[in-house]
Amino acid sequence: MRKLLLFIPLITGLLSLNAQTQYCGTLQAEEDMQWLRNHQQNYVPNEDNRGGTTYYIPVKVHVVGSDEGTGYYNLSYMYTQFCELNEHYAATGFQFYIYGDLDYIDNTDYYIHDWFDGEDMMDNNNVNDVVNIYFVSDPAGNCGYFSPSDDGVAVAKSCAMPGGTTIAHEFGHFFSLPHTFYGWEWGTPDDNDQEWVNGDNCNFTADGFCDTPPDYLPYRWNCPGPMQTDPNGETFYSDGTYYMSYSNDECTDKFSEEQQDAMRANLLGPRNDMLDFPAPTYVDITETPVLLAPEDMATNTYMNYTYIGWTAVEGATQYHLQLAYNSTFSAVAFDIVTTNNYYEARDLLGDKKYYWKVRPLAPLNTCEPTSVSRSFTTGNSFSAIAETTIFDHLTVFPNPAKAGGSVTLSYRSSVGFDGTAAILDITGKQISQQNIQVIGGAGSISVTLPEVAEGLYFIKLSDDNQSELIEFIVTQ
């Protein structure tokens, strides 16, 4: 049904091809406006619906980069924006959560798209019955838009910085809301189609909500905006606190009660398929990850193998590990979302300083405090770990291990041999060594640990011809 309305955003696209960057490119579909007008005509405020129920709404996050896989939206900003989005919608009872894994898309035509490629992007990647949001570099010259024909939201990375309200605005469109200045997008409406200050025509002009006062400002403005005059000669100022106005983000902080009621009715009506997913649970995360390895300001870590570890946090289902080239984390090297409390970085640059930090996550927890940050600097050498084939299988436990204790290496080897097990620190310096005997088949070896400082260490297993490294963490 929605496909029939394909032509509407295309027309605006043609009109705006040469236009300067706009705030919002949304044009409500006639079908959606009819639903809203119908809702408004039959509207009875229902206090019982307000504030009592939480609605869990799945959001599929599409992170779009260039063909080369560059330019992705900074995930730290993404989690923070999610957290802020839920604050913006707190009064509605809407609780947005990230649905499934993040969807990374490498496509320059989507990353910087016109309306045609934007349609393509959503056609090819939308997930059914959830809110689809695409973070791109340039969504057809806008900060963001909701496309009714493709039923998705696209937002510019630069308009999705912490503190921004573009996502709240576009999701408002998604759930049926027009701009507070609806009708002014295409020039000055007839006098009878302009909302009056006295409220007499509020129900069938502009956005049709009587608790959003007149607003004739279809461009970005800073509050308080200019004085305006309605057709009756009454002067007024637009209320810039509404997310659905075009006032600057800092001015906005609310949806009106009628707007909230309309969004709830939209969710429970035409969009009720979204509520069929099992509700995620909020968990109380009280700890912040403690960073274990590499130790802060470690140097000479391997380019092809640097083990990054942190403490597991109770309640966390995932962790967001961010590696950046600068201490403000604006220049992101890697955004990693993992269920492990470690990450084996295998593709680092040589002689490069990396800053890193970890945020614990759970489906409804994107606001948890991030760990302190640390840094390490790679050397320009490679670990031998990927280059040996002595063992079919090799693990070390416990990991982390206690200084002064011992660890057990469990292995499977096709051949037996006599050799050595050496403990190395992160710089490759040998700390201790003992003789070992490896048997053909499955076996285990106990290795004694000296009293060493906390951090990342390696056990190097060698015979006369070759060696293998395995890493582990030592705590006190």
Ligand SMILES: [Zn+2]
């Ligand atoms: Zn808009």
